[in-house]
Amino acid sequence: MDEVRPQLEELLFSSVEDVLVESITVTDAVVRVEARSTVRQVACPGCGCRSGQVHGSYLRFPRDLPSVGRLVVVALRVRRFVCGEESCPRRTFVEQVSGFTRRFGRQTERLRSTLVSVGLALAGRAGARMADVFGTPVSRNTLLRLVASLPEPPAVVPRVVGVDEYAQRKGRIYGTVLVDVETRRPIDLLPDREADTLAAWLAERPGIEITCRDRAPFFADGATRGAPQALQVADRWHLWHNLGEAAEKCVYRHRGCLRPMPAAPDAPQETEEPTVSSPWPTGHQFAERTRAKHATVHALLAAGHSKRSVARQLGMGLNTILRFSLATTPEELFTGQWQNRVTRLDAFKPYLDQRWQDGCTNAWKLWEEIREQGYPDGHSSVRDYAKKTLRGKPQPIGPRPPSARAVSRWILTLPDALAEHDQLQLKAVLANCPEMTALAEHVRSFARMVTELEGDRLPEWIESARDTTDLPSLSRFAQHLERDLDAVIAGLTLSWNSGVVEGHVNRIKMLKRQMFGRAGFDLLRKRVLLAP
DNA sequence: CACAGTCTTGCCCATAAATA
DNA sequence: TATTTATGGGCAAGACTGTG
Secondary structure (H helix, E strand, O other): OOOHHHHHHHHHHOOOOOEEEEEEEEOOOEEEEEEEEOOOOEEOOOOOOEEOOEEEEEEEOOEEEEEOOEEEEEEEEEEEEEOOOOOOOOOEEEOOOOOOOOOOOOEOHHHHHHHHHHHHHHOHHHHHHHHHHOOOOOOHHHHHHHHHOOOOOOOOOOOEEEEEEEEEEOOOEEEEEEEEOOOOEEEEEEOOOOHHHHHHHHHOOOOOOEEEEOOOHHHHHHHHHHOOOOEEEEOHHHHHHHHHHHHHHHHHHOHHHHOOOOOOOOHHHHHHOOOOOOOOOOOOHHHHHHHHHHHHHHHHHHOOOOHHHHHHHHOOOHHHHHHHHHOOOHHHHOOOOOOOOOOOOHHHHHHHHHHHHHOOOOHHHHHHHHHHOOOOOOOHHHHHHHHHHHOOOHHHHOOOOOOHHHHHHHHHOOHHHOOHHHHHHHHHHHHHOHHHHHHHHHHHHHHHHHHHOOHHHHHHHHHHHHOOOOOHHHHHHHHHHHHOHHHHHHHHHOOOOOHHHHHHHHHHHHHHHHOOOHHHHHHHHHHHHHOO
C-alpha cells in the first residue's frame, strides 16, 4: 500500500498542490480520503496579510467526483489562522485549498465544474437525474443556482452581428438573439424585441461594422439609432423565405390554372404523377401529405396565428400542431412505427400496382392471384393495401391537380435539384398559365441575385416585379424591398448570411421549453451563451 | 460553544407540454 | 377538449461552514 498511495495521491490531487493525503480507506460504497493542506502561511481574505499562526482546525467533507463507481468523500482538515493585522476586521480565518475548495463550498471544485456543465446542458430536473446516474446526486435547484452563479459571459464586440427575434412564448413574449456571424456563436440575448433595447446594446459596441438583420421595422430602427456607423444588411435567408411566401400566395391565387386538363394533347405525361414525387418514404402518400401539412402549419405559425387557431383552421388536434411546429423539417415526422416496415407483401406490391392500374380492383381476386405466386398470408393485408394505398392513388380516379404548395416548391427549387418528373409537371403547369411563368422567371432571377451576389440588379428587378398586377403578392414583396433598398442590396451583394442566426433561434426553441418567467430569461441566456 | 452566513433540500404553485 | 405529467420559481426549514 505504501507504494500505491503516492500513485493514488497523484491520481486524486494531480492538479492540486500543497495537499498531503494521510490515509485512504476503500469500502464497498465509499472511498474515504483523509487529507490536509501543507501550506505554511496563508493570506487573510480580509486584508491579504499572510499569517502562519494557527488558531485551531476542524474537518470539512467536500464531495468529490466518484471514483471507480464509488462515492469519494474527502475528509479535509483545515486550519484556522489568526490574522495579526490590527486594522483587519477579521480576527481569524480559515484556509482554502486553491483549486480544490472554496469558502462555504460543499463540493470540490472539479465536482462543481462538472455539475455546472450538467446544468448548462440539461438544466434542473433532467440534470439532477443525470447527476444521480453518475453517482453525484444533487438537487435540481442546486444545478440551476450553479448555472445562475456563473460569471457574466465576456462582452464580445463582433465585426458582423446577426440579429433575429425568438419567441419565449409564441405570440406573447419575444426576445432578440444576437449572433457573431463570423464565429457563428451566439453572443447575447435581449429580453424583448424593442428598437430601444437593440439600439442601446449596439451603442455600447461601437466596433460593429455590419448588422445583418431581417426586415422587421424595429430592427432597422434599432440598428440605425444604435450603430449608425454600421452597414445594414438584410439577411438573405429571410429575403428568400419571404419571397417563397409571396410566391406561394401567387400560385394559390392562380390555383384555377392547376386543374388537370383532360383534353390536353400532352396530358398523358400526367399518368406518371402517381409515382410519388419525393424519395421518402418509398412510394407513400403519407410523405407528401405530411410535407404539405408541415409547410402549412409552419406558414400559419410564422404568420402569427396561435397554435389553437391553426388547429381550428386545419381541423387538426392541438397536440398534432405542436408536433408539427417542433419539427424543423417534415422528415422528422416520418417516424411512425409502421413506416418503412418490411412486410412479406412488399415483393408483390409492384404486381398489385400493375393489376390495379389494369383495372382489377377486387382485393380478394388480387389476393388469390398472388397466393398462386407464393404469397403465404391471408387476404387481409391485401385488402388493407388496396384500401389504404392503391385506392388513394389517383390513377383509378383520374389525375389530380398538383397543390399550390407543391408548385411553389418546384418554382423555388433550382431546376437541377428538381426530380425529373417534377420538372415535367412544372413545365406543364407553366405552359398553362402565363402569370405563373412570369412568377417563375422573377423567382429565377431573384435566385440568381442571391446566389451570384448581384445586388446591383435589384432596382431593375423591383421595377419589373412591382408592376405585376396579376401577381399582387409578388408586387407587394417588391414594394417592401424598395422601402429597405440599401439594406437589401447589401444583403444581395455581400456574402454575409445570417441563416446561421436561424440555427440559434431553433436551438432556443428547444431550450425555452424548459424556461419561462422572469428569472427564466437569465437562465436561458446563460445556457445559450455558455453551453459548449 | 453560540451565532451568523451560505448552501441544500423539500414542498407547493402556475404553467407548458404530453396524453387520453 | 379535458386531464395528467413535468418543469422552473419561490419560499422556508435545516444542514454545513465560518467567525468570535
